Amino acid sequence: xxxxxxxxxxxxxxxxxxxxxxxxxxxxxxxxxxxxxxxxxxxxxxxxxxxxxxxxxxxxxxxxxxxxxxxxxxxxxxxxxxxxxxxxxxxxxxxxxxxxxxxxxxxxxxxxxxxxxxxxxxxxxxxxxxxxxxxxxxxxxxxxxxxxxxxxxxxxxxxxxxxxxxxxxxxxxxxxxxxxxxxxxxxxxxxxxxxxxxxxxxxxxxxxxxxxxxxxxxxxxxxxxxxxxxxxxxxxxxxxxxxxxxxxxxxxxxxxxxxxxxxxxxxxxxxxxxxxxxxxxxxxxxxxxxxxxxxxxxxxxxxxxxxxxxxxxxxxxxxxxxxxxxxxxxxxxxxxxxxxxxxxxxxxxxxxxxxxxxxxxxxxxxxxxxxxxxxxxxxxxxxxxxxxxxxxxxxxxxxxxxxxxxxxxxxxxxxxxxxxxxxxxxxxxxxxxxxxxxxxxxxxxxxxxxxxxxxxxxxxxxxxxxxxxxx
Numbered sequence: 001x002x003x004x005x006x007x008x009x010x011x012x013x014x015x016x017x018x019x020x021x022x023x024x025x026x027x028x029x030x031x032x033x034x035x036x037x038x039x040x041x042x043x044x045x046x047x048x049x050x051x052x053x054x055x056x057x058x059x060x061x062x063x064x065x066x067x068x069x070x071x072x073x074x075x076x077x078x079x080x081x082x083x084x085x086x087x088x089x090x091x092x093x094x095x096x097x098x099x100x101x102x103x104x105x106x107x108x109x110x111x112x113x114x115x116x117x118x119x120x121x122x123x124x125x126x127x128x129x130x131x132x133x134x135x136x137x138x139x140x141x142x143x144x145x146x147x148x149x150x151x152x153x154x155x156x157x158x159x160x161x162x163x164x165x166x167x168x169x170x171x172x173x174x175x176x177x178x179x180x181x182x183x184x185x186x187x188x189x190x191x192x193x194x195x196x197x198x199x200x201x202x203x204x205x206x207x208x209x210x211x212x213x214x215x216x217x218x219x220x221x222x223x224x225x226x227x228x229x230x231x232x233x234x235x236x237x238x239x240x241x242x243x244x245x246x247x248x249x250x251x252x253x254x255x256x257x258x259x260x261x262x263x264x265x266x267x268x269x270x271x272x273x274x275x276x277x278x279x280x281x282x283x284x285x286x287x288x289x290x291x292x293x294x295x296x297x298x299x300x301x302x303x304x305x306x307x308x309x310x311x312x313x314x315x316x317x318x319x320x321x322x323x324x325x326x327x328x329x330x331x332x333x334x335x336x337x338x339x340x341x342x343x344x345x346x347x348x349x350x351x352x353x354x355x356x357x358x359x360x361x362x363x364x365x366x367x368x369x370x371x372x373x374x375x376x377x378x379x380x381x382x383x384x385x386x387x388x389x390x391x392x393x394x395x396x397x398x399x400x401x402x403x404x405x406x407x408x409x410x411x412x413x414x415x416x417x418x419x420x421x422x423x424x425x426x427x428x429x430x431x432x433x434x435x436x437x438x439x440x441x442x443x444x445x446x447x448x449x450x451x452x453x454x455x456x457x458x459x460x461x462x463x464x465x466x467x468x469x470x471x
Contacts, residue, residue, distance in 0.1 A: 012280035012294075014450030016394040017094045020075040021446040024096060026068070028054050031112045034151035038112075041153075041245075049241045050373030055251055055444075058115035058156050061100040066109065072099055094447030108147070113154040117222075117248030119143055122155055125246030137170045139215075160214035162299045171211055176219060179207045183223035188357045196357045197266050204273060214299040217274040221302050225249055228361035234400040234439040235364065237381045238373075253365045253442050254294075254303035257355040258345045261324035264308040267356055268320045271295050271304055278320060279303075280450065289343040293320040294451070305451075307362070309343035342420050350415055351407050351434045363399065365440035370396040373441050385441060390452040396443040397452070402435035 032039040032053075042053035062069055064087070077089040077099050089099035116122045119132055119141050126145070134141035139161035146153040159171065186203060190196040207216040229235040242248065259267045268278075275297045282292040291310040296303045309327065310319055327341060342350060352359040370388075377383040383400055390397040407429045415421045421429070 012450065014094065014448060016446035016448045017076060017091075017096075018446045020072075020077075020091055020094060020096055023068075023072055023075050024054060024057065024060070024447075027060050027110070028057065028112065031110055031151050031153065034110075034148055035146045035153050037146040038151075038153045041114075045245055045247075046369055046372055048376075049238075049245060049247075050368045050376050051242060051245075051247070051251055052367070052369050053114075055367040056114045056116075056247065057097040057112055058158075059098050059100055059111075059113040061102060061107075061111035061113070063107065063109050064101050064103050069101065091447070094449045095444055096447050108152045109150060111152040111154060113142065113156040114247075115250045116155055116157055116246060117250050118246065119155055119157040121243065121248065122246030125244060135170075137173045139169055139171065160212075160218045160300050162301065171215060176211060176215065179211065179216070180219045180223060182207070183220050184226060186223075188227075188353075188360075190357070193260075193263060193354055193357060196354070197263060197270070200356070201266075201270055201273070204270065208273070213273070213275045214297070217276075217297050217302055218300045220274060221255060221300075224255065224361060225252070225364060228364060228437060231360055231405070232403045232437045232439060234377065234381070234383045234403070235437075237377065237383060238366075238439055241376075249364070249366065251367045253367050253440075253444075254305050255364055256305040256307065256362045256440075258307045258348050258359070258362045259354060259356065260346060260349040261309055261326065263354060263356070264306070264319070265321055265323055267306060267354075268293065268295070270356070271306075274302075275299065276302065276304060281320070282451070290345050291319055305365075307345045309346040347420075348434075350420065351411055351429065352405060352436055359436065361437060363438040363440045365397070365442045367442055367444055370398070370441055370443035374398070392452065394445045394448040395450075395452055396441075398441045399438035400441070401438075403437045404433045405436035406433045 032042060038053075045051045045053055045056075072089070076091045076093040077096075078092065080088045080090055082088065083100075085103055087101040087103075089101065090096075091099075122128075122145075123130060123143065128145055130143040130145060132141055132143045134157075139159040141157045142154050144152055144154045159176075182203060186200055188196065190199070204216060204220065207219070211219075229239055239249065242251070257267065272295075276295040277298070279294040279296050281294070289309055289311070291308060291314070293306045294303065295306065306320075308319070308324070310324070311327070314322075314324065327346075348362070349355070349359070355362055374385045377385070377400065386399045386401065388396060388398040409430070412421075412426050412429050416423065416426050
């Protein structure tokens with residue numbers, strides 16, 4: 001590995017942050033000890049949806065004279081911009097809520113706000129009233145759902161707004177609803193995938209001109225999750241379990257896209273237009289034949305994990321932005337086996353289509369109690385999990401059993417004609433289909449923001465469609 005690629009890969013070296021995580025847990029414990037309803041929410045979310053209360057914390061609010069504030073600063077929270085007399089703090093060392101420090105003397109000493117996709121859904125699910133601060137169309141809305149003189153539990157809904165605790169700017173709900181419908185209904189099937197990328201890019205560009213980059217980003221990925229759910233039973237089952245409590249996919253962690261080599265740079269370019277920036281890269285090794293670029297949108301919190309087949313020499317370059325030429329065909333290399341000319345990612349795209357277009361997401365990873373989700377889906381939905389591909393104290397990951405999709409005959413015929421699969425594989429893809437998508441069960445502890453490169457490499461290999469055929 002050369003110096004450039006080594007430096008790039010070392011730029012995002014995430015590590016567990018136990019002190020910061022312990023501080024958040026203590027704030028959560030203090031609040032729940034003062035608000036029985038908060039404890040009820042915690043217990044029911046865990047027992048009935050496999051979701052942890054602390055993973056949904058968006059904001060912790062304290063008085064400036066609270067002694068425990070010093071512990072937060074020592075654990076990595078740093079001051080950012082002020083917001084109407086409120087000091088704003090963020091912890092860039094991991095996955096942690098923002099901290100708001102209040103200087104008014106007439107406010108409640110401790111407040112915690114949970115993130116949801118829709119306040120109205122949560123109030124309806126719990127049959128609660130409450131005065132919502134922020135009208136529909138504001139980019140920040142909040143409501144208190146339990147309160148005493150000592151503590152307050154609130155719920156916050158954000159539309160592409162992370163810069164502060166309040167925001168007075170408005171968007172037009174009719175316009176955003178129309179744009180969301182356009183993304184939901186966008187055309188995904190094209191004779192030439194290049195037209196599909198161009199068509200969707202034009203749709204995104206028009207939306208950005210209308211409502212801005214960040215709102216467009218949030219709307220686009222809302223539609224992407226919906227399309228993925230339409231193709232994955234585990235996703236629909238878990239979403240229904242979470243919507244019983246009105247949280248939607250507020251616990252989403254990252255969206256995984258599989259791309260052919262031909263369109264990878266185009267995919268990255270579209271994400272950059274939506275405001276995502278490159279984070280860590282994955283180097284899976286010569287034997288794995290793939291790479292990945294992680295990207296994050298700092299305002300919406302959207303993260304994408306973008307997979308593509310790569311050769312070792314390509315991993316030494318800026319593969320996210322360079323045009324990747326087609327890999328050599330076995331027709332030009334008679335000694336090569338058909339299996340060697342397409343990696344796991346390339347074959348998935350050849351069987352199902354681009355994740356950006358026909359196929360949709362390969363998987364959504366959301367944050368859960370790992371054991372609780374695994375056991376609950378098995379017991380209540382009959383949905384099993386694969387063997388964990390990461391099982392560390394700070395990071396646990398596993399897929400639900402894959403959703404098997406039928407494969408179009410023309411795709412099989414093309415792969416056969418190009419000698420990229422064997423006749424035996426073709427017949428089994430015709431009769432059995434191929435694994436298409438998953439829901440990923442993720443548990444992050446100690447605020448760990450990274451991924452397990454070895455585990456990801458193993459699961460990429462394990463999901464190769466050629467390994468899931470009847471013998």
